[in-house]
Amino acid sequence: MKSSLVRQALILAALALVPGFVEAIYFRDKISWQSPVPASEMVTAAQARAWGSNAIWVDARPDAEFASDHVPGAVSLNEDRWNELLPQVLAVWSPEKKVVVYCSSLSCNASREVARRLRKEAQLPNVFVLKGGWEEWLKSKK
Amino acid sequence: MKFVWRIVDLVVGGIFIYAGAIKALDPAQFANDIDNYKILPWTISVGLAFYLPWLEMLCGLALVFRLFYRGAFAILIALISIFLVATIAAKLRGLDITCGCFGHASQHWNFSAHLAVDLAILAALLALWLSTRAVPARGSDR
Numbered sequence: 001m002k003s004s005l006v007r008q009a010l011i012l013a014a015l016a017l018v019p020g021f022v023e024a025i026y027f028r029d030k031i032s033w034q035s036p037v038p039a040s041e042m043v044t045a046a047q048a049r050a051w052g053s054n055a056i057w058v059d060a061r062p063d064a065e066f067a068s069d070h071v072p073g074a075v076s077l078n079e080d081r082w083n084e085l086l087p088q089v090l091a092v093w094s095p096e097k098k099v100v101v102y103c104s105s106l107s108c109n110a111s112r113e114v115a116r117r118l119r120k121e122a123q124l125p126n127v128f129v130l131k132g133g134w135e136e137w138l139k140s141k142k
Numbered sequence: 143m144k145f146v147w148r149i150v151d152l153v154v155g156g157i158f159i160y161a162g163a164i165k166a167l168d169p170a171q172f173a174n175d176i177d178n179y180k181i182l183p184w185t186i187s188v189g190l191a192f193y194l195p196w197l198e199m200l201c202g203l204a205l206v207f208r209l210f211y212r213g214a215f216a217i218l219i220a221l222i223s224i225f226l227v228a229t230i231a232a233k234l235r236g237l238d239i240t241c242g243c244f245g246h247a248s249q250h251w252n253f254s255a256h257l258a259v260d261l262a263i264l265a266a267l268l269a270l271w272l273s274t275r276a277v278p279a280r281g282s283d284r
Contacts, residue, residue, distance in 0.1 A: 008213020012204060016197035023169065025193040031170050033185050036177055109178055116174070 022140035037112050043128040048100045056092055058101045058118070060110040061134065071102070071137055077114055086122060093124060102130035102137065147273045151205050154266050158202030158218060166195035179232050194221070205270075215271050222264050229256055 032038040048055055057074035059066045066076040075092060077085045093099070099118060103110035111129045118127045130137065173191035177184055197217065204214035233253050274278040 005216055007214040008210040009216045010213070012200050012210050012213050013197065016193060016200050019166075019196045020193040023166065023196075024189075027169055027192070031173060031188055031191075033188050036184050037176060109174065113174065116171070141234055 012104070024047060036109075037115070038127045041115070041128055042131045043100055044131050045137045048098075048128070049140070051098055051100075054097055056089070056097050056099045058089060058099055058114065059134075060101050060103045060114040061108075065104065065134075071134075074102075077101075077112060078110065079117075080118070089118070090122065093114075095125075099124060099127040099129065100130050102133045105133045106134045108133055150266055150270055151208070154263065154270065155202040155205030157263065158198045158205070158224075160202075162195040162198030162202060165191070166199070169195070178237065179228050180235070180237060181228060181231075197221075211274065215267060215274075217265060219264070219267050219271070222267065223258055226257070226260050226264065229253070229260065 034054065035042075048057075057071040059070045059074045059076045060078055061070075061076075062078055063076065066074075066078075070076070075085075075088050077089050089099075099115075101111040101115040101118070103114075111133060115127045115129050116126045132139075169188075169191040172195065173184075173188045174191055176182065176187040180189070198221070199217045201214040201221075204210045205218075
């Protein structure tokens with residue numbers, strides 16, 4: 001019975017490889033295997049600063065961190081209050097502007113999650129994630 | 143009593159088919175969800191994001207049609223146990239996990255809700271497993 005269980009499990013595990021492999025080929029241009037955010041969707045603090053008033057800074061950190069300090073002119077948009085805060089981003093957005101989303105550091109996920117939702121749900125183009133987040137922005141200020 | 147277990151089969155199988163299908167439709171989101179646990183490198187998260195949904199769906203179908211029945215149980219019990227341990231470990235490490243196991247609807251579930259749903263599914267799987275040990279399932283040796 002044990003060998004039958006193992007054999008069945010192995011067959012199922014092997015069968016699942018086939019559609020998984022096909023899907024990986026289908027999505028090859030949509031997901032980067034190297035980094036969570038494709039290089040084309042990342043921006044450094046220096047690049048984003050160079051965009052000047054053409055950049056809309058979106059702070060994806062929790063409310064308390066935004067209240068304590070943020071990039072000058074940034075608007076807050078976090079997932080906890082997405083529906084409430086999204087209108088203020090849309091109010092300052094225009095087609096020629098670039099959106100730069102940041103969270104606290106290199107290891108945080110909030111910025112890429114907010115950027116993904118801005119692209120997918122709000123249908124905004126030119127949405128970038130700030131490499132290194134708030135920490136990197138502070139360093140670049142010095 | 144056999145009729146009741148058959149219903150449980152269909153419900154649990156259906157849950158895994160649904161959960162797998164939702165994730166297979168948006169592998170980028172699922173890769174991010176796996177990456178949120180900060181256990182695996184990004185490349186492996188992407189590979190799993192393509193593979194695991196199909197494995198879940200195949201195992202769900204195996205429960206529904208009672209083919210490779212025991213193998214499917216072994217895989218699903220292993221998957222949900224690993225997921226439970228990872229969720230608890232993430233909580234202990236202070237990570238804010240968005241699981242997305244059941245698509246967008248589950249993204250804002252809190253830790254207790256995640257735990258309750260996973261434990262309920264694990265309990266149902268174990269109960270089914272024990273019931274089939276008492277009365278061997280039709281075609282279980284296939």
